[in-house]
Amino acid sequence: MSKAYFSAPVAGATTISRVRRDVAGESGGAPALAGLPRWDLSDLYDGPESPKLVTDLDQADEDAQAFARVWQGRLDSLPGSELAQALAEYQRIDEVLGRAGSYAQLLFAANTSDSGVGRFAQSINERLTGISTHLLFFTLEINRIPDDVLATQLADPALAHWGPFLRDLRVFRPYQLSDEVEAVLHEKSVTGAAAWNRLFDETMAGLRVRLGGEEVTLGSALDTMSSPDRATRERAARAIGDVLGGNVKLFSLVTNTLAKDKAIMDGLRHYPRPTSARNCANMVEDEVVDALVQAVTEAYPRLSHRYYALKAKWLGLEKLEYWDRNAPLTTQDEPLITWPDATRQVMAAYEGFDPRMGKVARQFFDNAWIDAPPVPGKASGAFAHPTVPSAHPYLLLNYRGRTRDVMTLAHELGHGVHQVLAGEQGYLMSNTPLTLAETASVFGEMLTFRALLDAQTDPARRRLMLAAKVEDMLNTVVRQIAFYRFETLVHDERRKGELLPARIGEIWRQTQVESLGPAFSFTPDYDAYWTYIPHFIHSPFYVYAYAFGDCLVNALYGVFRSGHPGFQDKYIDMLRAGGTRRHKELLAPFGLDAADPGFWQKGLDVIAGFIDELERV
Template sequence: MTKGSTFYDVWDLDVFFPGGSSSQAFLNHLHNSKEIVEEFQCKVISWEPSNKVTDQDHIANLIEAFQGVAKKIRQAGAFVSCLHAQNTNDKKVGALRGQVTELSASLQNALTVFDQKLTTYDEQIWKEILKEEVLDELQFVLDERRLNALEKLSQEEETIINALSIDGYHGWGQLYDTIVGTIKVPFKDGSEMKELSVGQASNKFSNPDRLVRKAVFQGWEESWSEKAEYLSKTLNHLAGFRLNMYKLRGWEDVLKEPLQINRMQKQTLDTMWQVISDAKAPFVTFLERKAKLLGVDKLSWYDLDAPIGQVESKVTYDEGADFIIEHFSRFGKEMTRFARKAFEQKWIEAEDRPGKAPGGFHTFFPESSQSRIFMTFSGTPSNVSTLAHELGHGFHTYAMRDQHYLNRNYAMNVAETASTFAEMIVADASVKQAKNPVEKVALLEDKIQRSVALLMNIHSRFLFETRFYEERKNGVVGTDRLNELMKEAQQEAYGGALAEYHPLFWASKLHFFITGVPFYNFPYTFGYLFSLGIYAKAQEEGEGYEEKYIALLKDTASMTVEELASKHLNVDLTQPDFWQKAVQQCIADVEEFLSLTE
């Protein structure tokens, strides 16, 4: 019981479909979804566009039908993701996920036909259709769908690609999850030999004892190495499928699709990375100082998350929840209301137990208008930040709850904006409320770790992935070469600051194997720096900024990021100024840390 409220650390999934992976209600939902998808397919296929403005009503009706189908499939996908995350040993989940993937592919086929039919309209007629009242609010997203369809293959060819992707593409992503579920990391705890799940093992990289971190890392490398050949094949087949699809469409740049998905110009991405590359020196100095404080010549990979000094004690889950709510309340009522609801209504799965998947995520159940948040809470300041981060994702969907369903599909780069913004509120508050200089250093270091992760670790992922895809164009890239590419990317991204790297990072990082979004890396860094710009504005304007912040979040799925920044922040993302100011905020933390640890 905390301040009159009960905060739950195990989520409730039965409210959606009772019975978990054995739920009859969920099987009924899947059956019902299949029928509705088939009905939608028939409507789309039988529709003959007349290239007249009067088609507006028919288009509006099809969009209304799409909303219903999309919500059903999203509800199912969210449920299956939660089932897998809470228990990676649940054998029934794989079959359920396969059914959801098939439904998604069927819907995608119907949408491919719909989008292709939009391309049959003359440009002038199309502009007139979009002016009609019913479709007016959907102008951006419908225009985007039509333009993207014009750059793809024919309807028949794209439909074939979607059908083949079930087993030839998404199947490989699901295989990765299966392989990871079998991995156990050996760890000697005193005289007892234990087997840790990858989630439990990754938590130990923030252990204050270097011997513990080193032992876990050795077991970690050993375990991933045993599966490396399987994972190498998986990664190569995923990339091969993508590259063949791009080749058929005539797309030469592997970044074309991820940039399209993120509604972002190449110039913006290049400018962001250039500013970061030019600003690496202070972060290298930080890593060198951290090494001294830890009593080593140079940090190894397993030292990156090591705490400096000691925070007085571990926080309980309830204390972490209280802290988040208290500091959200200083920003705005809506954000606080959402967080309290998540803690009190069993929307969060945070219990530290074996069998859970590693990492954290937020997912949304659109038919129920509820979020679910997943993580493993072990009482560290970093755990509290992660919890705030995922609540930020949840608040983003909450802020958009009244938007048309088509105007809620925001891209990953802006999705990371709300999460990082929430995380910054909590991290800043932690540093300011430190009980003594030693604790302040420890908390400041924890905050800087995020800058290192977003500006160095993510950079290494981006460098690795772009180079891997270039080599994959010429054939399969072997395990040893993947290790080399990964290590080279890490050395470059970290400015040579480490004594030991993690060549198998490509294998242990789920993000390289996600099929839904290619290049699941640079959007994190974009979101981090973009949110720093918003955070600075919020601090300038003080109380009352929440309303403007919500207005920005509501626009995240209905304009490009360049338009969003221009409208709400009055900045040009293709130029270095904005990015330099954002990175400077990270450097200011480093300078304070260096001063305190002189």
């Protein structure tokens, strides 16, 4: 029930959109990538020593204590209009805390190896936790209001406005503990899971891999595994395996501790299984997630197994090694795409879909809302952070000028547009569950891909683009469900006792063999590759949201391509809804239903159709 305001560099579902790719690092300094934009965080605060930051936190502390004195112990006896007044004041204070937490988080994400920034971020987290302790009673007390009393209060139009927030809050009602226990758990969070998250982040940021006589970051080494030269990929893969294997005991300790911590929390709250807390946060039923996972795992043979068998044939190999998974299908280096060209390509797709969406997207380029260069010490991957509605979102990228980086820009920009539009709902109701948060991002990526594919007249280049898109979709759907299966097995087994590093590696290999299929062989060093996936540490069971979003968007895009009347208006209305509507309500105008067993097949059939086309080439 408590809110984690900061967990660097990737926080919980309420604050940040997930790291998109699992390959990142610094660039080689190519001239074509000069002048990449850096963000300007002064729209939040003008520095860690900002007097405004000090004033805001001091005032929020004072306001939070006054809030508790006025409202605590009274909520079930208030008329609806007064409870609405309390909610408005709670949102105002909470947004101040969210602004400070966002600033600390973003500052750390761009400077993960700076100990001074790490210390500042931790101090902000501790301060926010202390202040928010005064507010903790509010949501707990709301959930103790009897249903009939709350129904009477909601008859007041002023409180009815807050209905979606109250609806989603009460999902957690069965799992709520006493106020005293919740307060202890809340205050100790900074020395519990958040501390282990920080240890993971700082360790990862400090790892160096020796390649070609040079020490490079882990992200840069991972990027080398996409080299067109197989020997280069193998050297990078084995060097990464050595580094991860050398640190596997530490990462196993972090994983075992966090899994045990989660098991304790789940037991206290009586969640039926390890995934249930995440599903509640995503406002999606366990059965819907189960149906998604089953559909994807049953589709492994016709998707990933089939595609990678084709890839092995194209590369002239009897077997693929794990370092061949991201191998390009041409030995020629891909031409670098400059930032201005990437901007034009993505904006053309967004504006071509609807000028209103293009107008929102343009703000990110016209203002310093994007941090693009892949520099040492920066968080790997990519994300979109909504911050608070009174400010604006920020995008973090590690742009290297490849087609996949253009797709990542299109993806994160979709998040940003969604976050701007949803901000109209206010701080408490703008946040979208993870399962729907990926909708705008994947849709924006699909728009960009289709525009580029339709403009491509060279059959060979078109085939390469189509294959790259299939690989991206497999990474988003199949790979993420394999990650989810890995987490499920680890958390289930951890409940029986601590897992040795070798056992975690066995589970990792099992899920990878299942998902990637017989085209691959795996050397023992791959067993340590689970260690660098940040989702497992920061957001257990987050990963299925990618598959959910991709399959959902495939179905949604099919509706768009069919000429569904008023699609753009309905789509923008869906984004503006933020967290006020559930997935069933949002998809109904398009004639879609995620609870329908055939829904997921529609999304998977799109991927299968692309592979069909590649087989015919």
